[in-house]
Amino acid sequence: MSSTDFSSQNGAGGPPYANVKEQHALNPGPSQNPVALQPPGPGYMAHQTPYNPMQAKGAMPPGPGLYNSGPYQPIPPVSSNQALPGQPMLKRPPMGPQHSMTPPQSASPGPGSRMPPAHATPPPVSANNYQHAPAWQYGGTPPMGAPPSMGAPPPMAVPPLRPVGNHITSSPSLATPQATSAEYHATPSVFHNATQPLGPPTSLQGYTQQGHMPTPGNGAQVPNSFDHLEMGPTMAGPLPPQQPGPPTRHMGLSYPSLPPGYQNTSAPPNAATMQHPMQPLTQPYTHPQPYQQPSAGPAQLSPSLSGLSLQSQTPEALRVVNLLQERSLLPPGPVTPPTPCLSQDLQKINCHPEVFRSTLTSIPQTQSLLNKAKLPLGLLLHPFKDLSQLPVVTSSTIVRCRSCRTYINPFVTFLDQRRWKCNLCYRVNDVPEEFMYNPVSRSYGEPHKRPEVQNATLEFIAPSEYMLRPPQPAVYLIVLDVSHNAVETGYLDVVCQSLLENINALPGDSRTKIGFITFDSTIHFYNLQEGLSQPQMLVVSDIEDIFLPTPDSLLVNLNECKELVQDLLKSLPQMFGKTMETQCALGPALQAAFKLLSATGGRVSVFQTQLPSLGVGALKSREDPNQRASAKDIQHLSPATDFYKKLALDCSGQQVAVDLFLLSSQYCDLASLGCISRYSAGSVYYYPSYHQQHNPAGVECFQKDLKRYLTRKIGFEAVMRIRCSKGLSIHTFHGNFFVRSTDLLSLPNVNPDAGFAVQMSIEENLVDMQSVSFQAALLYTSSKGERRIRVHTMCLPVVNSLSDIFAGADVQAITCLLASMAVDRSVTASLSDARDAMTNASIDSLTSFRTSVLTIQQPGLLAPACLRLFPLYILALLKQKAFRTGTSTRLDDRVFAMCQLKYQPLAYVMLMIHPALYRVDDLTDEGALNISERTIPQPRVQQLSVEKLSRDGAFLMDAGSVIYLWIGRNCNPNFLTQVLGLPNYAAVPLNMNMLPELDTAESQRTRAFVGWLREQRPFFPILHVIRDESPLKASFLQNMIEDRTESALSYYEFLLHVQQQISK
């Protein structure tokens, strides 16, 4: 199917899908950094024809009836977390002159929708009443021009002073390893650099050494161009003569006779278990080896790639599945990502899919080929994930490509010992002298065995070139709602208690600072200056023009003032115990927080319990509960005011991130409030119906989340840049951040629980390339005041046939990327438009498979095995809280689900979309995992259908942030007594949230399983024990995705619908 077919087939397109190129670079205001971005290197110049996967097609006026409130107004995309040029709410000048604007592409779905209105009763599926309407285009938008160049690079603040020394420490992660770290179980290893030919020995713990750093300080008024810094220090001089050109088949020919690299490491495991690049520093460094270099050259490609065609041998991924006949499609355990079709040597060292993943593990050679596949191309990242083992490199020289600034990585090519070829821009670079020494093997002349070339994920301690001001200290500011409503929920006790318990576990060092602000109708500051006998409260009642009463004593050194801080935490809950103040001036409190932290940067933690009612940022309720179920489309998904976004951008410019904890029983307009976190790279936590007495499960959840939040790793003043091989480009980012330039995200804080997604396009044909690479570099300041760079590099093969593209499709990554895109579409266009687009995504890709890949036509709804779950996942998305219609979904609940889809890492997003259902009344040790002497049963994953429930059993549903345990009416009495400690079914309480600790094998197994599920995520899922009469039974049943509900199709009906559209 050609792209014109796609266009005509889909008729009129919807509004632009939030995927303009990232051109709205925020020019740092004059108070910030006068300096700006360097012109990107050659690898980043090629942005002529941005690929635009989800853009709707033609530009047409809205169809009648599709927008049921007011005139249609094109809204620039907000997904990219850019400034919103043209946003109607804009009341003050934009922050800089650099806002380029996407031409509004007003468009609308065509006259008919491909999906029946979801709030209506599903019509008979046989009725041929679906029109092919708007789709998500996998095509391009007009180019937006080259990234702005905003001035000359600044002089380097400090010349490199660092003593030369190489040490590689493999440091265990500071934070609790995730349960999944079972896969990273490589023995923690520390490589001591005993003999260093190039300099005096330095600390073995690379990160304990700070002597080279400028004296840490507050950093006030220091130019702060972190985006520039990530570009690195060596751009100053003219580049030496370039040896450009696309990669040729000469890659690696200098050593044609050498065996593939890493041969004499441990025997390659089979493909299924070969995804452990986090086990890098095991054997390879211990023995001198002949010069070897894994090459992406043609000779090294896996045989399966060249032989991949349907004619010769069909790989399992392309096995044709008739979805209408095969109903048991779920694997018994977790769905595993596909393994890229690379040589074993390359794949073994490739980035772990939990950290870095592509929707297509085989990259199409051309954009037109990608367009034909009708699959989105994008990356999913979890860049700051807690790792149980992370190689850390301290080196006076961080070796990077002189041209595109790529960090040297396992996928570069060594032409000889003195030259390496960049795998992103293909420039040939010199190997620095220092790099010739391998501190691990303590040998000379083996640059290819350096840890930088052996690990797809590693961290550098950055020398002083990577900072323009002294690394900031860890700074924490707690902002607490103390209005009557807030006090009534009892949350203050939990926050203060948790802070008291974890005060010594806050990440930081001797410089760590802390401060507190409370607010109701006024703003209260706390003087915690050393020497005071008790904390001093200072009330500012002029909320119109907020000022700091004693600027120097509100943010204090935690170590020096710990007693005063503890005194304050002990007395805070009582201080407002009798308050009758109902008003709440959140906006002014946030302004105060910004003022307080703008000199240093840091983290603001805001606890809010109601709709802000006073001062700037005051909001009015926009939700009419009576309209929830009946509204034709969902209104008010976009912010009511731009105050929170503007303040967030101010915060971002000063390296301040705001995390929002919303504890509420009523509508709080999360769509507006959430902007404060979204654009400042913060996190949003939401606890609906929070109350100390009435909702003990919610309290436990809040306590656990808070502990993780306070003690987890944190990075300050961070930027992340994603580079990709020449010919590819990034055009849309998803997550919480601000896009500072084409490929650079500003992250005032980065936390280990944040995920990101990006959409990519192919701008130049990748002909002659065997593989392409992607590199994410996260430059941040650790809580100990070090500049560090975490680098992830992923290599993927390039293919030139549709069947190869399909064979490498990663259905979970595709689903998660589509979910992010659909959130944007819901906000910029409408929910129904987003729903149509998701449905069309499955129809179009399966149509493409049928018409372009299958050689033998056969009846049925045919999918390649690797995409067999795609229609199921799409249906699951349509029924997900974020996108569903027809049920009474609270607006804040919906908006929160959308937030989660955008910034959670893939594994958790997938559980939100398609929960895992297990039968648990008959758990056995068969096939169980053994983790630290605990036996964890591994029951089979069941289809999400009431058919699968049996009245004599008990079933556990893991939906990510909530776990349901459904007890059948005739449940095995043994389970009731041995696991629940209850005599019979009737005794199951309506609100039961924990499993008793019984000394029975059944109890231990069940608790081990639930505990293991919980350990695998950074948040705490509430457990609800459900019986027929339970109020939450409806929520449980709503997750039965395969079943028909009054407002949505069953899975089988959905398949029939998809089939019908395909055969049109």
Ligand SMILES: [Zn+2]
């Ligand atoms: Zn390069």
